[in-house]
Amino acid sequence: MDAIFDDFSQAQKQCDGNLLSQTLSPALSNEELRAIWRTCNAYDVKSVVKRGLQTSEIGKKGAIPKEELQCWTELYAAYWKSAGELLASSQASWTKVYEDWKEVLSILIRGYMSCGFESWTIPCLFVTGKYLREFAIKADAERGSSLDNAAEPNFQDDFDPEAQKNHCLEDCARQLNRVFNLCLSDRAPLESSRKWGIYHVANLLFKTYFKLNSASLSKNILKALSAGRGDMPPLEAFPKSQQVTFKYYEGVLRFLEEDYVQAEKFLTEAWSMCHNNALKNKELILTYLVPCHLLTTHTLPSKKLLEPYPRLQKLFLPLSQHIRKGELHQFDIALQENEDELVKRRIYLTLERGRDIALRNLLRKVFVAGGFEPPKTEGDKPVRRTRVPVAEFAAAISLGSQETLDNDEVECLLANMIYKNLMKGYIARERGIVVLSKSGAFPGTGV
């Protein structure tokens, strides 16, 4: 505990928010926690803390207003209580840890709201918020195994199946939202505004919403941010780590809304700013950036790009290869093999659309294999054969799968290619042929 008071004093003197936030970190070894826990007991904890803070270097100077010091006292007292709960957490419950830690966060919020905590101390909010989320997840996991809500009275018409599962994490999201608004609504001049904490908290909230499987709630955050954008420091002025995370989430959210152009823009920004050694983060970014690229520009990732990421190689390389070669059937198989993994990452439905590109490549092969028309007069530039029987395409499509499609279905696939501008031409149904454009039958592919 004395070490905490020393650090507190030191941090207050130098206005060092990070050092201060470390005094509130619960990520300590059991010995350290026990040391803290043993300094006092439930009866004298407040006086011990108060004395500790008052007799510390900064306290002696009287540099901290009485009211603020009182709030810090309560904060550390609550922290001490959590430390005890954490020590007991192997036998007791994470729910209690969560509840106690929530109290720490509440006191902290109160400190900002009414006790004049200065804005340089906001890293304390980050640390407490971060661990609140972790404790909530642990509490939910623990309860999930031993839960039956049979005892709770229920006046509703139906059960609420979700209510129990993520009980703590949902509450945590609400707490973090309070912190978000605490930062957002600060009217102090920018130099000393809590607004500098906004993106950090926003990222924490995104993370929580994604975990809760309600990513769409993130939109509220984005809305609040863009509404307040006028009197906020620009995103570029924030630490890069926060920028990258924020852009990543913004990109993924667009991705989930199927706005692949915007998604690609944000993800590319995140990609280019991401720290070179942050492999895990880069992998995450690529997971969504690669499908974006496939849909927007029809380009595939190179082996070299995916080299450092064996997992992504497994997901993307076979698919890419089959798309490139126009191997429809193998594409289907590869997609199916990785289905669970792809669904989990929410990219299955997007990658599935890569089949269009695979089909385009296959049809293009048929067209190229058709060769050239005999020139009408000597010396004319050779013209490709642009009238291709539907049957030829049909044969190509059923090549890998051994399953024959009837001509109507083949025509349907061709119609799709034409409709999506992947192929230029038209189907003359009566004659059973496809008439392709003489100039650029497959736009963007050189033929």
Next chain:
Amino acid sequence: MVPSWPPVPPPPGTQAAAGFASPYQTTAFTPVQVRQSFGQPYPAPQPAYPVHAYGSPSHVTQSPQTNHSPSVTPASPAPSAEPARKKTVWPESVRNYVQRSFLPANLDDTVSRQEMEAKLKETITAANDGGYMYTINWEAMPLPQQMIKAERARSHTVQPPPAIPTADPSFSSPPAATSKKRKSSDLTDTDLAAGAWRNNGNRLEDRVTFTADKRLTANESPKTMSKFQKQQQKNMEKRQKRFHGDYTTHREPSPPPSDGPVVGTCQTLEKRYLRLTAPPVPSQVRPESVLRQTLELLKQKWRKEQNYSYICDQFKSMRQDLTVQNIRNEFTVEVYEIHARIALEKGDLGEYNQCQTQLKALYQRGIKGKPLEFKAYRILYFIHTANRSALNDALADLTTAEKAERPIKHALDVRSALALGNYHRFFRLYNDTPNMGAYLMDMFVGRERLAALCNLCKAYKPDVPLRFITEELYFESDADAAQFILDHDGQHLLEDRNGTVVFLTGKAGQHFEGPRAAAFARVDIKGQI
């Protein structure tokens, strides 16, 4: 003994039903009466607290003025063996309860006297030890024989009482009828069991008159003391207790109703749905055994009358009763499944979604039902709402084995056909939809037709026979196909050429793009999941 008792024993089969709450059972369908019963103060815990959170003290203080019923006090003290042996002085309400249990009218052949005595002892001791002897509503307490039977029914160790028709297993069996779309009622009609009741009309009659009988008896029971009056009486007793000073001793242990789910005692089959705003009253909640009979009744009524607003209302009240009693078993699943099917057939997506949400959770708990059928509906529904992230979740929820099962495979094929723009396959799948999925597919088949038309118009030149459109987009007839085109102002695109109508795709241009975009923009909001 008790003057308020029906002099004639009710007909066999209605055993415990008639006694209490009778004034409220008359007809479950007059809203006034339901409201009446709601106005009655929640009997159990509130008056027990000296400090009240909500306005119940007014009830307590009112009671002396409004209690006009001298007949409430039973004439003689209970001679009944069990509690009398004890030294404790039992309150009037408990003695009444014991008396009531042994009334010949309430006796049940399947429950022996020993069992009843044991149960009584257990109940009363628990009440005494728990300190809620004076606070509990003994009027509403289920009789020991009822409790025993409820326990039996719940544990399924003993066959359900004879009055309960066994759940119709036919709901899953494939339809014999070859109609393209099944109705929720078809599901029961087509198999042997259903056939049996059809041939044997007696059974149905029996059941119907049976329920009518029962209500009649309830009506006839004397009304010398209304439930409300009893309540007032009880309140007064409590009030007197409080003045005697020993009242606070009953405060400490939390009163039983909030300790766990209610155990219903209501024996009426039908009940109107009313949203709960206070803890449920056991006398107005039907136990599972009654609900099972209700379900049978509702199935028949649905087949016969097809009155959706009635059926929906009844199913909602059943769901409420199940929920407040915390009943989550295969029967619960069956109730939700049937309601979901009926709502689906009637296009009530709000109720349908509520049921689906419940079913998902119930299946996840490992309770048996028809998860394949309903998971397939989920997928089709998400296709309809174009909710890709929910679709992704639904996919994540499937096991490899499930993906191979017909209903789910069908839904997945529909999904992938649409994702790849393969309208040809999509319309073939539409024609071959298992269960009641066609009701869901109907919701988006129109817009997919428009999308396919857009495709065709861009890809085919100069024209195609109308018959081709009819076949590709699965219209019932050429006339239907033509009508669809006309409906979207496409009259100039149809041409009669030597007796065959052709569709001038080459001339259509962007004609169907507008309607297509409009059709895809409209997605239902009601109770969306």
